[in-house]
Amino acid sequence: MLAQGAEGAGDAPAAAPVGKGGVPSLLESVAPMIGIGILFYFIVMRPQLKAQKDKRKQHDDLMTNLKKNDKVVTIGGIIGTVAEVTDERVTLKIDDNTRIKFTRGSIQDVVGDKSES
Secondary structure, three states: OHHHHHHHHHHHHHHHHHHHOOOOOHHHHHHHHHHHHHHHHHHHHHHHHHHHHHHHHHHHHHHHOOOOOOEEEEOOOOEEEEEEEOOOEEEEEEEOOEEEEEEHHHEEEEOOHHHHO
């Protein structure tokens, strides 16, 4: 009987968690992942989306204000002077006798006076 009493006393603390079920609930196992996902969104994704939105607005303003004789660079790296602007196309003068037509979205940036000096 002493042997049984010793086993029973030794099993009592180990039996308590097993009696609870020992398996965490779905909420307990998924909650940390949800928390990390929310944290990731606010630290990484949200600022990046805001920066993209600001950059897109800045590019749209640039396209709206594009005019003849502006010096521009295309997304392909071609630098030229705007010879003609229509609703959908921009004609760039690359050299004295060279003109190339691009879509308005192909213009990356206006090269200001700062690059000429």
